[in-house]
Amino acid sequence: xxxxxxxxxxxxxxxxxxxxxxxxxxxxxxxxxxxxxxxxxxxxxxxxxxxxxxxxxxxxxxxxxxxxxxxxxxxxxxxxxxxxxxxxxxxxxxxxxxxxxxxxxxxxxxxxxxxxxxxxxxxxxxxxxxxxxxxxxxxxxxxxxxxxxxxxxxxxxxxxxxxxxxxxxxxxxxxxxxxxxxxxxxxxxxxxxxxxxxxxxxxxxxxxxxxxxxxxxxxxxxxxxxxxxxxxxxxxxxxxxxxxxxxxxxxxxxxxxxxxxxxxxxxxxxxxxxxxxxxxxxxxxxxxxxxxxxxxxxxxxxxxxxxxxxxxxxxxxxxxxxxxxxxxxxxxxxxxxxxxxxxxxxxxxxxxxxxxxxxxxxxxxxxxxxxxxxxxxxxxxxxxxxxxxxxxxxxxxx
Amino acid sequence: xxxxxxxxxxxxxxxxxxxxxxxxxxxxxxxxxxxxxxxxxxxxxxxxxxxxxxxxxxxxxxxxxxxxxxxxxxxxxxxxxxxxxxxxxxxxxxxxxxxxxxxxxxxxxxxxxxxxxxxxxxxxxxxxxxxxxxxxxxxxxxxxxxxxxxxxxxxxxxxxxxxxxxxxxxxxxxxxxxxxxxxxxxxxxxxxxxxxxxxxxxxxxxxxxxxxxxxxxxx
Numbered sequence: 001x002x003x004x005x006x007x008x009x010x011x012x013x014x015x016x017x018x019x020x021x022x023x024x025x026x027x028x029x030x031x032x033x034x035x036x037x038x039x040x041x042x043x044x045x046x047x048x049x050x051x052x053x054x055x056x057x058x059x060x061x062x063x064x065x066x067x068x069x070x071x072x073x074x075x076x077x078x079x080x081x082x083x084x085x086x087x088x089x090x091x092x093x094x095x096x097x098x099x100x101x102x103x104x105x106x107x108x109x110x111x112x113x114x115x116x117x118x119x120x121x122x123x124x125x126x127x128x129x130x131x132x133x134x135x136x137x138x139x140x141x142x143x144x145x146x147x148x149x150x151x152x153x154x155x156x157x158x159x160x161x162x163x164x165x166x167x168x169x170x171x172x173x174x175x176x177x178x179x180x181x182x183x184x185x186x187x188x189x190x191x192x193x194x195x196x197x198x199x200x201x202x203x204x205x206x207x208x209x210x211x212x213x214x215x216x217x218x219x220x221x222x223x224x225x226x227x228x229x230x231x232x233x234x235x236x237x238x239x240x241x242x243x244x245x246x247x248x249x250x251x252x253x254x255x256x257x258x259x260x261x262x263x264x265x266x267x268x269x270x271x272x273x274x275x276x277x278x279x280x281x282x283x284x285x286x287x288x289x290x291x292x293x294x295x296x297x298x299x300x301x302x303x304x305x306x307x308x309x310x311x312x313x314x315x316x317x318x319x320x321x322x323x324x325x326x327x328x329x330x331x332x333x334x335x336x337x338x339x340x341x342x343x344x345x346x347x348x349x350x351x352x353x354x355x356x357x358x359x360x361x362x363x364x365x366x367x368x369x370x371x372x373x374x375x376x377x378x379x380x381x382x383x384x385x386x387x388x389x390x391x392x393x394x395x396x397x398x
Numbered sequence: 399x400x401x402x403x404x405x406x407x408x409x410x411x412x413x414x415x416x417x418x419x420x421x422x423x424x425x426x427x428x429x430x431x432x433x434x435x436x437x438x439x440x441x442x443x444x445x446x447x448x449x450x451x452x453x454x455x456x457x458x459x460x461x462x463x464x465x466x467x468x469x470x471x472x473x474x475x476x477x478x479x480x481x482x483x484x485x486x487x488x489x490x491x492x493x494x495x496x497x498x499x500x501x502x503x504x505x506x507x508x509x510x511x512x513x514x515x516x517x518x519x520x521x522x523x524x525x526x527x528x529x530x531x532x533x534x535x536x537x538x539x540x541x542x543x544x545x546x547x548x549x550x551x552x553x554x555x556x557x558x559x560x561x562x563x564x565x566x567x568x569x570x571x572x573x574x575x576x577x578x579x580x581x582x583x584x585x586x587x588x589x590x591x592x593x594x595x596x597x598x599x600x601x602x603x604x605x606x607x608x609x610x611x612x613x614x615x616x617x
Contacts, residue, residue, distance in 0.1 A: 051520045052518040052519060055465065055519055055524055058524060059463040059527060060462060061524055061525065061528070063521070079521075082521070087574055088574065089572040090575075139473075139509070140471045140473075140509055145514070186460070186488070186569050187461065187487060188563050189486065189487050221525065
């Protein structure tokens with residue numbers, strides 16, 4: 001650890017000082033209820049027989065989780081989806097350092113040991129690729145054709161980003177936090193995965209720099225030894241192999257911040273090819289409300305009688321307030337929500353169904369605390385982001 | 399450059415003709431009373447497809463594996479835009495081969511092509527080609543300072559003076575292959591994609607020295 005002049009100020013005061021200096025409390029503070037240094041142990045109950053992932057691309061690895069493996073509240077590390085822009089960096093053993101620089105009072109360079117000495121937080125957070133569902137949009141969209149499983153819920157442990165920023169002292173003009181990892185592009189002309197988040201999101205106490213995933217040191221393929229975790233936002237913000245944090249007045253430059261991960265303010269109707277080239281593009285940030293059926297599986301053959309329909313549901317900022325199930329287009333029935341209810345994480349749900357012989361369609365729709373619920377059709381957009389249409393699976397009952 | 403292209407064309411033609419004799423038995427071609435021109439047209443088409451496939455193999459797979467491409471189902475316009483984007487990002491597709499590449503992609507992975515099939519693997523298996531694989535017997539101990547000179551002389555033309563990539567070669571900094579000495583040695587000896595083999599140019603010691611230098615640069 002280099003310098004830290006703020007150690008004379010009590011921690012809690014420092015954090016509130018910074019927040020006040022930055023213009024008041026950020027979203028999420030009022031709802032934030034999950035804290036504690038200890039691992040919570042939910043991952044120990046995760047028991048899935050099928051350990052295979054669906055491979056979308058082998059090198060660099062892009063792989064999603066089969067839905068029937070997503071039923072437990074916590075997704076095991078080896079089953080957690082994998083999205084890579086570039087191959088994982090082969091950095092030889094050396095003290096990993098995290099630099100914090102730019103519009104700060106004191107640039108700092110931290111080793112992993114320095115982070116370990118800071119206050120530790122643990123929270124369960126859903127990460128979902130912004131393009132989860134891209135493969136379901138028609139007309140087809142270029143890019144990794146994710147179906148539904150580029151999502152998972154893990155328990156992350158590390159330090160709050162705001163605590164790190166305080167060690168460097170954020171200057172008045174800073175508005176954005178630039179993030180750079182150790183994964184380098186394959187060619188000098190290929191843009192680096194250089195990203196940024198607004199300062200208000202960076203100082204949200206839910207935003208953390210994680211060193212552990214489900215109680216284990218963060219696996220290299222998931223960004224180890226250090227990655228950002230930005231709850232409620234699409235996972236492209238949760239930058240892996242984090243090495244540089246730079247405070248700046250503007251968003252990060254470059255393709256992955258200024259061109260990629262953008263969506264039109266006015267979404268085109270499904271199936272539309274026409275997109276207003278003058279239409280304003282906004283960064284994809286918060287996730288939208290969504291649910292999955294994890295049991296039974298698509299096309300599964302069941303025996304008649306009681307069938308437990310199960311799944312998960314999550315949203316961006318806010319909470320899941322309800323999940324409804326409709327069999328063969330009949331009236332929506334409320335499912336039972338269970339498992340912990342933590343903002344940024346997901347809920348598990350279940351519904352007992354008395355299945356009669358024949359072909360059936362099970363449809364599921366989640367609703368969140370903003371009153372948003374899944375639409376009949378997800379609005380088409382040219383990069384295939386934020387698919388969240390009402391979930392539907394077909395089963396055969398004998 | 400002209401000579402090289404001509405040589406390449408001749409090689410491709412030979413390969414194609416060798417392949418075509420098995421795919422289209424000459425008996426069938428002779429027996430069918432189709433006009434000569436159509437056969438020539440079909441062969442020309444197959445030849446161009448083969449050229450397109452080779453352009454893909456030589457210029458796309460150095461950064462990502464084939465699944466990224468063959469699971470897309472796009473229109474010719476979308477393929478053209480993707481190729482343009484990738485060329486802008488450094489894919490060394492020769493300008494005269496761009497149209498062939500786009501035509502190959504558009505014909506092979508069209509919107510109306512059959513649904514792509516995706517493999518399933520455990521994370522462990524999926525990672526088998528990039529996971530660190532220490533192998534003390536693969537190469538002698540290398541010296542980074544000697545490696546710098548070898549790299550400058552033999553590698554930097556394509557991979558850039560700093561190893562971060564150049565017009566023809568990808569970045570070698572922090573690549574997983576640096577932690578897989580047996581793979582590293584094999585690629586240097588035999589070549590890969592557009593890279594020639596250096597078996598008769600570099601000794602094992604020199605290969606080890608370049609590896610040591612690249613590892614030292616990857617911090």
